[in-house]
Amino acid sequence: MSALDHAALHQLYSENNGWLKGWLRARLGNAADASDLAHDTFLRVMTARSELPIREPRSYLSAIARSLLIDKVRRRTIEQAYLQALALRPEPVEVSPEIRLSIIEMLVSIDALLDELGTRTRDIFLAVQLEGLTYAAVAERYGVSVTTVKNHLIRAMTRCLLVIES
Structure with a gap:
């Protein structure tokens, strides 16, 4: 990552991290999960091949965060279904x-x-x-x-x- 990209990423994070956490907290009702997803969102930005700086940062960040949120809900649903299937087995499974x-x-x-x-x-x-x-x-x-x-x-x-x- 070039020094210019690093500076742009730092600025993006500084200006939008608090907003993103609030946006996620409103959807999740949980500050810890909101922080985790905000972190994951910025990791995704770091690894993306997008041009920095981003023209519409909040729209971009919320789109990434929404996708991560959907993945999290989907994963949780799958995990709960798996645990329920285990619980329904006649013999306990360790x-x-x-x-x-x-x-x-x-x-x-x-x-x-x-x-x-x-x-x-x-x-x-x-x-x-x-x-x-x-x-x-x-x-x-x-x-x-x-x-x-x-x-x-x-x-x-x-x-x-x-x-x-x-």
Whole structure:
């Protein structure tokens, strides 16, 4: 980072950090989480390839923070669903914090991956994987051929494997 970029980043932080924390606190109702997300927002700015100084800094910062907030809520929702699924198991399951974190990170990655798939591909993948429907039943449900179902599943499974390998 050049000295000019460093100075511009310092100015951006000095002029907007307090505002951003307040903006986030109003949405989160929690000063600690607001500080964490403001910090993450400025880290994102530092690693972005954007030109400094930024013309509309508050708009830019709030867009980044909003995206991080959505990610945080999505992650929390996934984590709660995972914990509820564990609690519903007939036998207690002991999972180390490290394994639990790894599982949650994988679930978040798969959730993001499914979000990137087209609606039809995602729906077909979930119908087979979560509902246990046969290819023929899925084909009938969506009015497509079994070959089309297979093609959608290949696309989804390939993406899942890429996430697992990374």
